[in-house]
Amino acid sequence: MRGPRGGYHPSVKEAENQLAKLTESALRRYSMIEEGDRILVAVSGGKDSTSLAYDLAAKRRWWPARYEIRALHIATDFCSCCKKTALFDLLASWGIEALSIDVPVIGRLKPGRSMNCYWCSTQRRTELILYAMAEGFNKIALGHHLDDIVETLMMNMLYKGQVSGMLPVLKYGKYPVSVIRPLALCEERQVIAFAEEKGFRSAACTCPYGRDSKRREVRERLASLTGGSSRLKRNLFDSMSNVNGEYLP
Numbered sequence: 001m002r003g004p005r006g007g008y009h010p011s012v013k014e015a016e017n018q019l020a021k022l023t024e025s026a027l028r029r030y031s032m033i034e035e036g037d038r039i040l041v042a043v044s045g046g047k048d049s050t051s052l053a054y055d056l057a058a059k060r061r062w063w064p065a066r067y068e069i070r071a072l073h074i075a076t077d078f079c080s081c082c083k084k085t086a087l088f089d090l091l092a093s094w095g096i097e098a099l100s101i102d103v104p105v106i107g108r109l110k111p112g113r114s115m116n117c118y119w120c121s122t123q124r125r126t127e128l129i130l131y132a133m134a135e136g137f138n139k140i141a142l143g144h145h146l147d148d149i150v151e152t153l154m155m156n157m158l159y160k161g162q163v164s165g166m167l168p169v170l171k172y173g174k175y176p177v178s179v180i181r182p183l184a185l186c187e188e189r190q191v192i193a194f195a196e197e198k199g200f201r202s203a204a205c206t207c208p209y210g211r212d213s214k215r216r217e218v219r220e221r222l223a224s225l226t227g228g229s230s231r232l233k234r235n236l237f238d239s240m241s242n243v244n245g246e247y248l249p
Contacts, residue, residue: 015194022186023055027063030168032180033139037067039180040137042128043098045073045087047195048143052183054198056141057094069141071098072131074124076106090200103127132177144181147188147219150236155218165240187230 027033041056043049056069071091073084084100091098103123128140144166153165170179183191226232 015197018190019051019186019194020055020058022190023182026168026182026185032169032182033063033065033067035065037065037139038137039067039069039139039141040128040132041069041071041141042143043071043073043087043091045084047200048145048183048191050087050090050200051191051194052141052143053091053096054094056182057096069096070137071096072128073098073100074127075100075102076120101127101131129175129177133175138176139178139180141180141182143183145183145186145188145191146233146237149184150233151215151218151222153236153240154222155214158218159214187233
């Protein structure tokens with residue numbers, strides 16, 4: 001199928017099948033879902049978390065392990081671009097119960113501190129964990145995809161001097177909650193294709209604090225380094241679980 005600007009453009013079914021197969025591979029490879037899981041899906045209103053919610057809702061019909069999902073939206077005191085009513089209507093049409101809680105991310109800053117992505121992320125994650133524990137959810141599903149994970153690997157190497165990244169499954173030691181990332185094997189371009197064909201990419205939130213972040217800088221460096229090659233990005237992803245200690249100090 002030809003897109004409006006030329007080149008191959010997947011159909012709705014093709015985009016959905018591609019995303020579904022990659023999430024299935026991630027769920028199985030990393031044993032993300034087990035019988036009786038209660039999964040809290042963090043939804044921002046953007047393409048990634050909305051695509052994730054759709055996919056998990058669809059898989060409930062046939063996945064071998066039974067699981068429950070609920071969506072939680074964290075509304076902050078600095079970003080109101082999410083069309084919450086439209087988002088919740090969409091989630092309801094997929095059979096997902098959803099609710100929103102207000103979190104004063106800027107209001108919690110200590111005097112003299114400035115707003116940044118890390119602070120926002122930790123505040124959101126804390127609220128997700130607290131809600132999950134209070135409501136009896138044992139897993140939190142986040143919409144990070146393969147590009148996010150590879151970018152995090154590069155950021156940590158460049159700015160922290162350490163080899164670390166985002167785990168597809170993260171089990172907390174001090175909380176009875178795990179984080180899962182079912183989109184871990186999906187590239188952003190594949191999520192974009194799916195969201196565009198489903199018609200909800202336009203709802204994506206654009207954070208005013210993320211425009212000049214280090215992540216954006218690393219994303220540009222990574223695009224230049226790989227030339228957009230899927231194979232090279234996947235090689236970077238695979239390198240995190242294929243460490244040759246004999247050639248490291």
